[in-house]
Amino acid sequence: MAEATGIEVRNLYKIFGPDGKEMVQKVKDGISKTELNEKFNHVLGLNDINISMPGGKIQVVMGLSGSGKSTLIRHINRLIDPTAGEVLYGNDDVCKMSQKELREFRRHKTAMVFQKFALLPHRTVMKNAVYGLEIQGVPAKEAEERAARWIARVGLEGFEDHYPNQLSGGMQQRVGLARALTNDADILLMDEAFSALDPLIRMDMQTVLLDLQEELHKTIVFITHDLDEALRLGDRIAILRDGAVIQQGTGQDIVLKPADGYIADFVKEVNRGRVILVDTVMDTSRTLENGPTISSGILLEEAARTFADTGEGEANIVNEDGRPIGVLNVHDTIYAMVTPATH
Amino acid sequence: MDWIEFPSLGRTDLLAIKKTIDGSFRGFTRTYGDYIDNFFNPLQDFLVFLENLLINSPWPIILAVFALAVYFLSRKISVTVGTVLALVFIGVFGLWEDTMRTVAMVTVCTLLAIVLGMPIGIVMARSDRVQGFVNPILDLMQTMPSFVYLIPVVMIFGIGKVPGLIAVVIYAIPPMIRLTNLGIRLVDTDVLEAADAFGSSARQKLMNVQLPLALPTIMAGINQCIMMSLSMVVVASMIGVRGLGQEVLVAINNQYLTAGMLSGLSIVAIAIIFDRATQAYGKRLQKHSEVVHG
Structure with missing residues (x-):
C-alpha cells in the first residue's frame, strides 16, 4: 500500500436548519450558538473547522457530547453534507463529489467503525466482514479469503458463523473493526468506536488498534469523549467545544500547555507520566560519563521504572544511535509527573 | 321554520346526478369492458389451471404435497x-373440491397482493409524500364496505372468478402494503448509516439491509393478507366465486345449520394451516435474533 494520504479540513461550517447557508455569514460575524438558536432557530453544528489530519497517523477528535465531533467525522465521508467549506483528500474535495464519485470514494477509500457497532444482525460474522467487498462486486470466494485474515487478526477465529447478537459487546466491535479493515481502505473513521465497551475491553481494543496501526499506517480519525483514550491513541489531538476547535496538537502539547481553563480542567486528572516524553523534561546542557541510559522518545513512566530498578538518581537520554543527548534526573521526573498546583 | 330542514338537493337533482354518473360508467364499461376483461385473462387462466390441478389430481397426492409443504415451511411435526x-376431515365431509377451489383462489389472491403490494410498500417507505398520498387510499379500501366496490367490479366484469379475485385483492392488499412500509421504516438507522458509509447504492441498501431486516414485519403482512383473503371468499361468493364461500352462502339462504357449520369450520381449518405454516416460516427466517449472547 502506498503512503497514506492525509485529510485537510478547511473552513468547514455546518449549520442545521432550513437556511443554513444564509446563517454562515452571521456565524462568521460572531453570533453565538445560543443566539443563533434563539433568534433564527438554527443549530450551529460546526464552526470554522480547520484541521490538517496527517496521513498514516491517528488523529483524535475529542469533545463532550454535543461538541460536534460526530458531526465532524461524518463530513469526512459526507454522511452529512457541509453548509460551507472543504474536506480535501489529496486533490479531491469530498464536498464537491457527485453521488457516484462519493459512492466510489466511500467504497474504496474509507471504512467506518461505529459506536453502536451497527452490524447487520441477519448476517454472520463472516458475512458482515465481507459486506464492503460484496457491494464493490468482489467475488465471494476472494472476499471471504480476505475477510478471514482480518477476522483472525482481531481475534475472532472460529466465530465466523456466529450471528452478532451471539457475541459480547467487545466481540461485536471486533467484528466492526474486521469489517472496516477488510475494506482495505486508506482512511479508517472511528466514531466513538470503543465508548460503549467496558474499561478493560476498551484498553484491550486500544491495544489491538495500536498494534494494527503499527503495521498498516492508515489515516485514522478517531472520535472520543475520553481524554485518556485520546492521549493513548492520538498522534495528534483536536479538542472540540460547541462546534469549534479550541486546541489542537500532540497529547503532550495539550497536557503541558492547555489553551484555556476548560482544557486545563480536563487535563488535571490525566496520568501525566503516560503522556509526557523524557525529551521534554531532560536537561540538554550536559551528559553523564556513565550510568544508566534511557532511550529518547519514551514516556516518563517508563523512565521512572528505570530509576526504580537501578536505584540511580540520574540517567543519560540516548538517541537512536545510542549517543547521549541529555540527562534526566529523578527529581525532575517526579515533578513533571505530578499535576502542577497552579492549575 | 324552513331552515331547520337540511338544505339537501331535491329528488330530481339527485336522480339526475345518479343517472348521469351511472350512465357514463355504464358507457365506459360497454366501451372498454372487453379490453379490461382481456387484460385479466391470463390471471383467470392461471387461476383455472391451479384449480383444475388441485381438483383433478388424486387426493392422496395433494394431501402429501400439502403435508410436505407445511413441514418444509414450519419444520414441526405437530x-x-x-x-x-x-x-382428511374436510374430505370425509365431502368438501374436498370446494376447499381446493378456495385454496386456489386464496393462493392466487395472496400472490397477487404480494406482487403488487410489496413494491407499493417499498415506494411508500422511501417517500413521505407517497405515503401521505397512499395512506388515505388504503384507509378507504379497508373501511369501504366490500359490497360497495363489488358494484363497479361486477359492472365491468360481470359475475365470475376475476371480479371475485379483484374484490378479494382490494380487501387483502392494504395490510401487505402497510406492513412492508412500516417494516422498512423501522429498520435501525445506525445500520442504514453503516450501509451508506460502505458505499451501498440505494438498490444494494434495499436488498441487503432494508428488506431482510423488514422481513418479520413483511411476513406478518403476508400472513394478514392470507387471513383477509380467506374471510373475503365468503363475500366474493355473492358474485359467483365458487368454493367454500358458496357453500356458506347456500347454507345461509336455506338455513342449513350443519352445512354452514361444516363449510365455516373448513375455512377456519385452512386459515389455521396457512397461519401456522407461514408464521413458523417467518420465525425460522429470523433465527439470528433468537440466539442471544449471555
Missing part, C-alpha cells in the same frame, strides 16, 4: 399432522 387430519 403442525404437519394437524394439517393432514384437517384435510
